[in-house]
Amino acid sequence: MHETSASHAAHQHTAPTSFIRKHVFSLDHKVIGKQYYGLALLAVFIGMGLSWLMRLHLGWPAWPIPLLDKLSAVGAPSGVMTPEYYLSLMTMHGTIMVFFVLTNAPFAAFGNYFLPIQIGAEDMAFPRFNMMSFWTTFMAFLVMMAAFFVTDGPPISGWTAYAPLSAVGGDAGPGLKVGQTLWAISIAIFCIGSLLGALNFIATTLDLRTKGMSLARMPYCSWAWFVTSVIALLAFAVLLPACILLILDRTAGTSFFIPAGLVLSDKLQPHSGGSPLLWQHLFWFFGHPEVYIAILPSIGIVCHILPVFARKPLLGPRATVGCMIAIGFLSYMVWGHHMFVSGMNPFSATLFSVPTLFITVPATILTLLLLGSVYGAKMRFTSASLFCLGFISVFISGGISGFFLAQPSIDIYLHATYFVVAHFHFVMAVASLFGVFAGTYFWFPKMTGRMMNEALGKLHFWLTFIGVYAIFMPMHYLGLAGNVRRYSAFVDDYLIPLIPVHKFITIAALLTGAAQFIFLFNLIWSRFKGPIASENPWEATSLEWSTATPPPFDNFGGKHMVVYNGPNEYGVESRDGKDFIMQTSPEKAPAS
Amino acid sequence: MSETEITLDAGHAAALEPSPYALQSKKLTMWLFIISDAITFGAILFGYAYLRIGTPNWSTPFHFSPNIVNGLIMTFVLLSSSLTMLAADAAAKQGRKSSCLKWLGATVVLGIVFATLHLREWSHMFEEGWSLSTNPLGGSVQFGATFFSITGLHLMHVISGIIALIVIAIGYNTDWLDAGHVETTGLYWHFVDLVWMFVFPLLYLMNVAR
DSSP, rough: OHHHHHHHHOOOOOOSHIIIIIIIIOOOOOHHHHHHHHHHHHHHHHHHHHHHHHHHHHTTTTSOOOHHHHHHHTSSSSGGOHHHHHHHHHHHHHHHHIIIIIIIIIIHHHHHHHHHHHHTTTTTTTHHHHHHHHHHHHHHHHHHGGGGGSSTOOOOSTTOTTTTTTTTTGGOOTTTTOOOOHHHHHHHHHHHHHHHHHHHHHHHHOOOBTTOOOOGSSHHHHHHHHHHHHHHHHHHHHHHHHHHHHHHHSOOOOOOOOOOTEEHHHHHSSSSOOOOHHHHHHHHHHHHHHHHHHHHHHHHHHHHHHHHEEEEEOOHHHHHHHHHHHHHTTTSSSSGGGGGTTTTTHHHHHHHHHHHHHHHHHHHHHHHHHHHHHHOOOOOOHHHHHHHHHHHHHHHHHHHHHHHHTSSSHHHTTTTTTHHHHHHIIIIHHHHHHHHHHHHHHHHHHHSBOOOHHHHHHHHHHHHHHHHHHHHHHHHHHTTOOOOOOOOOOTTTTTGGGGGHHHHHHHHHHHHHHHHHHHHHHHHHHHHHOOBBBTTTTOOGGGGGGEEEEEOOSSSSTEOOOSSSTOOOOOOTTOOOOOOOBBTTOOOOOOO | GGGGGEOOSSGGGGGOOOTTTOHHHHHHHHHHHHHHHHHHHHHHHHHHHHHHHHHHOOOOBBBIIIIHHHHHHHHHHHHHHHHHHHHHHHHTTTTTTHHHHHHHHEEEEEEHHHHHHHOOOOOOHHHHTTOOSOTSSSSSHHHHHHHHHHHHHHHHHHHHHHHHHHHHHOOHHHHHHHHHHHHHHHHHHHHHHHHHHIIIIIOOOOOOOO
């Protein structure tokens, strides 16, 4: 500990004054958190726009979409997209959403802003690294966007970039010449940014906790960000070499992922001896933990917010943290469940199926603890708490379809159908985004100093909540009926009767997407016109509510906080007649 | 709220919860980086094993002389550089500055010798017709692909390490950096050594012609 004093002295920086140092290349974790949030916000609207285009095409394949031919004259001549361009848009939708939204928003954005404050630190352990991770991620985003503007468009191989399609050149289809190379480079850069971020998060959590902030007293979302950063540290370390090998296959003539004798466009490919399955192993060894990188921070955020509005302590706080760790640990043993039909040895499918079903145990315990925490509570229904309840709902809905998909015999039938699309959108995408929405409504006052509009927030919740069920629930039936995903139009006899369902989903998607503009409006309007927020508007206990709104440059205005209680002291009687005790209050919480 | 907060002028450390590992942040982060980097090497070596098992016509081109002899010399040089790094670290801890700089210098020189021997070996192999995508023996091209990419990744680490050591030496000499930085860089250098102890048997000894 004596050595640490020297390294901490280096953090006693003063607030910068120039615009560039303050808002662009800022070392302040709060600014970097907002930058991540802004990037995720930009990305999510691009990703949503892409899903609109895809849904429009699926509902009405012959309709020309205005201005689409301007984006790509080859991909959408006269506004009607080609099947290949549909795949390009799908690839970009998945990539943008998974990497730049679901990884950035709940983890990098909120984590950067609130992890140091919640543990009572002035900044992250390495502010300079922190700035570098954001700008590295931003560069990855620019490289990815560049794929839209190259001649043959973005790649068509999906966000999973399955080899050999992703590893061979333009002979295999549009987007596989430059677009796919840009994709691989972008993801490699993204890995570096995420690794830097993960190192920083772990060091900050372990080394910069203020006096009294023992690990047991850490708020649950700090725990979630900590566990997530451990997962990210190990997962992105595998995706990085995989992307390097992919780039070598594409540019240096190697054949890591390309089998011998591959003939594409009537041309024998100059590659031999590689294994497409190797890419799947490396990718999914990253890819499955990535699912938890997306969902764990949102679980943490919900565990943090729900007790505030239930005015009751979270049930089983230690079990909650234990479940998060168990989920993180198990996430490394199950990657093969994405590959049941890939041609692996069928025995290994059983080996991957069992731990997959095991994961449902901590996930179910978490869900039950959350439900138990609201049982009998006098809920305060705010936008934030509604999104927390919505999170539980979609997490259950998406989780239950996971029971089916985890079993190889059922998965063989359902693989690559809309059932899978419904499953991962519910459990990973929508659930994670609900956590982000809850976090936004909850923390916006602290981040900006102004409250968001509750009426608009509730309208946004109900439209989104009903909307996502209208979009994704019917997809289960489509999948059970054998409707394969990644088709740009449905011309087979058995699919034609399903087209009305697709039209319904398209209309629901357009409306739900439109509802997100209410959120955007609320965000921008409240930023400037919202009512001024007090220091602790929600009557919450954790450290971010013990400081000014918005927090000063060094978070606590030169004071060092001392923590006396856990984050869970709700529904108690405090000395000053409130029903909660702040973490910084020296008052001893009654033994419950 | 004022009663709940205290102001400490005595420095920040007294206001912090003791770290569970009692490591300073830089050292902790280096250990975390090493874990992460070990997984990167683990993944790429897994790829090598995977491809090798799946390739029936794998080429094993190395002979005891000159390839393995050269590899043994490289191994010896790199392991010696770990010893000199240890000496530099010990000297820095005791505050013997000039001794530390000497040992850092020796480490850099040994690192450069390793890199030179490595690049010389590569250029001989390029002359024989090996590359990432060619095999002069007519067997599978995967030997060249895995050999050059894995040893290349390792060599990149060695070269980054050499640059880091030079920067650290200059910084330590001008009192901009302290003994902690020497130790942390040493951790990285030993790790790069350790990786070579996996690379050498897997990529050299296992590819000796029978």
